[in-house]
Amino acid sequence: MDKRTIVAMPGDGIGKVVLDETIRVLAAAGFEADYVEGDIGWEFWRAEGNPLPQRTIDLLAKHKIALFGAITSKPKDEAFDELAPELKEKGLVYSSPIVGLRQHFKLDICARPCKTYVGNPLNFIRRAADGGVEEPEVDAVIFRQNTEGLYGGVEWTDPEQQVYDAFMTHPKFKKNFGDVPKDEVSISTRIFSKNATERILRAAFEHAKEYNYPSVTLCEKPNVIRETSGMMYKMALKMQADEYPNIDLWNTNIDAQMMWLTKNPENYGVIVAGNMFGDIISDGFAGLIGGLGFACSAQMSSDGIAVFEPTHGSAPKYADYDTSIVNPIAMVESACMMLDYIDEKEISAKIRKAVAEVINEGETRTYDMMKMTGKPDVVAKGAASTQDMADAIIAKL
Ligand code: NAI
Numbered sequence: 491m492d493k494r495t496i497v498a499m500p501g502d503g504i505g506k507v508v509l510d511e512t513i514r515v516l517a518a519a520g521f522e523a524d525y526v527e528g529d530i531g532w533e534f535w536r537a538e539g540n541p542l543p544q545r546t547i548d549l550l551a552k553h554k555i556a557l558f559g560a561i562t563s564k565p566k567d568e569a570f571d572e573l574a575p576e577l578k579e580k581g582l583v584y585s586s587p588i589v590g591l592r593q594h595f596k597l598d599i600c601a602r603p604c605k606t607y608v609g610n611p612l613n614f615i616r617r618a619a620d621g622g623v624e625e626p627e628v629d630a631v632i633f634r635q636n637t638e639g640l641y642g643g644v645e646w647t648d649p650e651q652q653v654y655d656a657f658m659t660h661p662k663f664k665k666n667f668g669d670v671p672k673d674e675v676s677i678s679t680r681i682f683s684k685n686a687t688e689r690i691l692r693a694a695f696e697h698a699k700e701y702n703y704p705s706v707t708l709c710e711k712p713n714v715i716r717e718t719s720g721m722m723y724k725m726a727l728k729m730q731a732d733e734y735p736n737i738d739l740w741n742t743n744i745d746a747q748m749m750w751l752t753k754n755p756e757n758y759g760v761i762v763a764g765n766m767f768g769d770i771i772s773d774g775f776a777g778l779i780g781g782l783g784f785a786c787s788a789q790m791s792s793d794g795i796a797v798f799e800p801t802h803g804s805a806p807k808y809a810d811y812d813t814s815i816v817n818p819i820a821m822v823e824s825a826c827m828m829l830d831y832i833d834e835k836e837i838s839a840k841i842r843k844a845v846a847e848v849i850n851e852g853e854t855r856t857y858d859m860m861k862m863t864g865k866p867d868v869v870a871k872g873a874a875s876t877q878d879m880a881d882a883i884i885a886k887l
């Protein structure tokens with residue numbers, strides 16, 4: 491087979507080191523690829539006034555598959571201050587290149603697996619009835635609609651008159667907000683489209699089918715958010731009945747689900763939700779299995795473009811340490827998702843097994859796994875560096 495070309499987008503801060511170490515792991519596992527570097531992040535905002543240059547979009551359009559580290563975003567005023575002097579008069583406004591990628595390529599499906607590693611000291615434990623402790627084995631995959639809903643960006647403060655007038659035609663708006671001055675009203679909408687809802691539901695059911703999960707849990711709030719959550723629930727019921735009769739459909743409310751996260755997280759497998767609730771549940775589950783050092787994700791479009799990235803950010807305060815201390819496992823696991831996606835499942839299984847062995851043996855642990863504060867001296871105190879962790883995984887391969 492021809493060698494694949496992967497767009498490697500390191501971004502900022504620790505994004506670079508976790509991506510470099512992950513590419514080393516991929517090579518050691520026998521994955522042959524050419525990597526082309528995609529420019530993205532703060533550096534390109536400062537120098538060019540665009541954190542997502544067109545050349546990066548073109549690269550991804552051409553090669554379709556990308557590994558992405560993390561980027562730095564800063565508030566509006568700082569973004570302006572750091573812009574190159576010759577760009578300051580151009581009226582440029584910073585916007586997140588991740589959101590930009592999502593919107594440009596319609597990466598509407600986000601998958602975030604959260605699986606307990608045996609022996610990870612960061613695993614969630616719970617008090618048992620007999621006073622002992624239980625360590626629930628979590629194996630959940632959250633499918634989050636990635637482009638719509640509350641993060642769709644359709645919002646106003648002091649809306650234009652015609653928008654305000656349109657809202658006033660809704661009896662509930664008129665009754666509850668009709669006497670609030672227009673300039674004291676802020677509105678953020680939650681819009682779901684049938685097509686995107688159908689796609690995220692199908693992705694969840696297909697995943698359950700392929701990996702033998704007995705159920706799909708729709709986690710929304712259809713009893714209160716009757717239109718959007720309600721539509722999603724109705725569509726899920728129909729899809730399950732018509733196409734996936736062997737997979738159970740569970741329906742949970744987001745608030746109750748957060749409580750069940752600590753009560754019985756092991757009961758949940760594939761979970762599907764809209765944009766904000768999916769964001770919340772996936773962070774909740776990530777906390778149960780070790781947090782940001784272990785949280786991986788995939789973002790996929792309908793036409794085969796996919797970006798694989800850890801959930802964590804660029805952790806700028808750690809980026810300048812002489813020896814990098816951050817945990818590369820979230821990035822390595824994201825790369826395994828990429829391998830699954832491009833049907834290199836033998837290699838991903840090999841890497842996951844190596845990671846599991848390293849964690850279970852417990853000899854190589856990054857500072858987070860040792861529950862240390864991330865100071866530069868953690869390596870001197872016995873924590874593994876980013877590179878040590880990658881070396882340990884490679885040794886197992
Ligand atoms: P962050 O995820 O970068 O860091 C938060 C804390 O989590 C760190 O201080 C560290 O204690 C821990 N952490 C993160 N990654 C880790 C790893 N691999 N191993 C061990 N510990 C790890 O989030 P923060 O500090 O809120 O944001 C920093 C920058 O990253 C900001 O500019 C923010 O906008 C950006 N960001 C980018 C994201 C992305 O690229 N997808 C996502 C989240 C934040």
Ligand code: MG
Pocket residue numbers: 769773
């Ligand atoms: Mg989040």
